[in-house]
Each structure stands twice: as C-alpha cells, then as structure tokens.
Amino acid sequence: MKTLLIILSFVCCFSACNKQQKAEEEKWISLFNGENLEGWTVKITGYPAGENFGNTFRVEDGLMKVRYDAYDTFNERFGHIYTDKSYSHYKLRVEYRFVGEQVTGGPGWAIRNSGAMLHSQDPHTMHLDQDFPVSIEAQMLGGDGENERSTGNLCTPGTEVYIEGVPYTGHCASSTSKTYHGDQWVTMDMIVLGDSIVHHVIEGDTIMTYTHITVGGGNVSPAPNIAPGPLKEGRISLQSEGHPVDFRKVELVDLSHQYK
Template sequence: MRFLACLLLLQTIISAAEAWAQRLPIFNGKDLSGWHADVPEKDKNPDIGPSFIVRDGMLVSLGRPLGHLITDDVYENYRITAEYRFPGETGNCGILVHASTPRALYDMFPKSIEVQMMHENAGDFWCIVEDIAVENMVARRGKKEDWGVTEGKNRRILNLTDGSENPAGEWNEMVIECFGDRVKVWVNGDLVNEGFNATASRGQVAIQAEGAEVEFKKLELEPIAGLTP
C-alpha cells in the first residue's frame, strides 16, 4: 500500500511538472494568429487603421482606435507572463482575464476581470460585469453601497503596493495567476494584488487598446494543473 501511495504521488508530481513546463505561445512573435480584434469604431468605418500590430517581433497595442484583441481559445487555471513597456507617453492599457460576452460594458468592454496596466496603477482590478473580492475591501474599493460591476458603479479595486513598476519607458514583468476563483498579480516580482470569490473561473484573454501605445516583447500562458488553489 505504501508503495502504491508513493507511486501515485510520483505520478501526480510528474503530471504537475509537465503541466507547468508547457508554455503556450498565445503570441507567436510573427502575426496575430489565434487572436481576433473587436474594435467598435470599425462597425461604421471598416477601413480605419488597426489597433494592434506586430512590430519587430513584438505585439503592439497602438492605443487607438479603442478596442480589444481577444484570444480565440478559452482558458482555465493558467498563468500569464507578460513583459511590456510604454515606449512613448504613458497611459492606459490592461490585460483582461476570464473574458466572455463582448461589449458588455459601455458597448466596448467584454465581460471580464481587468488587470490594470496604467502607469503607476499596475495591478489594480477593474470589475467588468464580473466581480472579485479582496481583503480590506472598503479601504481598497470605497463604500460598499457604491460597489458594482456595471456602468456608474465603483468597479476599481486598488492594488497593494506603490513603486513596483519601473520608470516610464523601461520594461516591466507582470505575472497573472488564475486558479479556481482566485486571481493573483505580481509586478516585477512584487505581489501587487490577490483576489478571491471571482464570479468567473474561465474565459478568453484580452489585451486593450485604450489610448496609449504599449509594446509586449513576451506574452506567454502556461496551464496550472495538479495543484491546490
């Protein structure tokens, strides 16, 4: 019995190690295969320029026209590693996890949980018709009666740290871990946010075009399996 238990444990460890070793190239460095753009302005002006391009092997969000680049595939229990920078003027951008219904908020944003990338605010959560809880909710989200996930509600949840980002123009590493109903975020090695009781646990991944140009020189996704939340 003891031998069988050890064998099962070994198999579990091997399976977990194999899962962790898998890195799915959700961006292949060549083109936007596996992604599709949702840019509302294109509904009326289909000839408007792109919001997302590949340049020098990097995925680039040009910031405008406003919209989202969304994976074709749906993911569950995964970790995203992104290396990004604002090459020019800093501004707004974000990575959306557990994305689903398109244009669910303000006829623009897909139903999701946004991990903010805006300079000096990286790691904030924004609830977009999905919700998530954190410790010290009142201090980090404001009065409970103002909380919500739709237009006009307090959807922002402040991160845990100041000063985790590198100076403007330099590269940052953001790691987003989604497992079960929990989402954890690190910026340059610092744990900057941790949420639980998320109302979604699977979905697409989306990158925003929200006003500022952002370069991604690394964008990887790896599954998390065989571990406990």
C-alpha cells in the same frame, strides 16, 4: 567536516532538483508568435469582431504593438485583442512597455494605461458599440515621471470580486506595486484559478489578490447580455485605450490539469 560537506551537497542537489522539476512542470505556451496575430481576434468599439480598424493592433520588429496613426481622434474607440481560446486555470505572463504620446481625444485617465483582461467574454457576443468586455482587468499603468502610480491594479468591468474577504464595490482597486516611469519593460504575472482566486505578481511580489469572481455590477456600456453568476473561465485580451503600448511577451502555463 566530511559529514557537513555531505549534508550541504545533498541540500544543494535537492534544491537544484526542485528547481529543475518546477521548470519542467511549468510548460510555458507562447500565445503571441512574434510574427503575426494568428490565434487572436480584434474587437474595437463601433466595429464588428474581427475588424482591426486602422491596423490598431499590429506586429512589427517581433512585438505586438498598439498604434493610432490612422486615428484623427480617439472618439472612444476602445479596443481589445482576444485569444481565440478560453482558459480557466493558468499562469499568465505579459511583458509590456508604454511609448510615445497619447492619441488626440484620448481620455485623461487612459494616459499610459492598458491592461490584461482575464476571463473575457467572447468578442463575437459583444454589442457592436460595447466599450469593454465583461472580464476582470489586471490594469497596466505607467508613471508620468514625477508622481506615484501603481501598476497591476484591479478593475472590474461587468464583474464583482472580494478583496480580503469583503465584497469590493468600487471599479478599480490599487495594488501595492512601485511606480514604473518611462519606456521601461515591465513583466507582470497573473495566477488565475477559475472563479476562486487571482494573484497579480511583479518582481516576485504578490501585489494584488482577490477572490469570488462573478458576473455582475456595472462599468460596461451598453449593458452586456450575460447572466450574473460565477465567472470561471474566458478569453484573455489586451487593451487599446488610446496610448501606444508594446507587448514583447504573452505566454501562459495551463494549470487546468491540476484542478480537475
């Protein structure tokens, strides 16, 4: 009995030490300070980088909010807010929720729709009227209260990937996540390792995995001035596609030192 207690004590201690070591190794960096948009640059279709038309992206009550009260109609003014730094190997965590109603003139597919754009191109290199940055999108979708609608999907603006070892030729591939209805907060992790592999994770489950990330394909207008090839790094950006959304947390663990 005494031996068994010693073994159990050792196992518990080992498990606790591993958890503590993992917590110490995962040094989370907050990309959003909860007070202002310092460290971020806005680019909205039809406006130069740095011009936050209509105060689309704003900080209120400690949240980064996307709002459209200055819009008479959406008019395809797709927007993104970009980190001023580029990243290659990292774990990204975003907490988001959809609120309110879509702005007048917003596309039907964009209801309760946003995303975290990974390996985004520098907003200063985009055409004035370019709709989306070359990137890989971890798409965020909210349910309509009735129908199934997965989140954490993959979309490929100006990029190409492999899924399960096969080139993916579509634009958006559905994940295996459950549907999140209403205005509830959802936490999504993205594990990004250069151009080799990306995982989308919700509630501890990997819901989407893809590999071989390259520049190429369509779904960006007008066509960007970026040569095809491996997409190893880039900015992180969050979308404004016509539906109000709040971001409560945007934080990152830099893994680059592990892959030098």
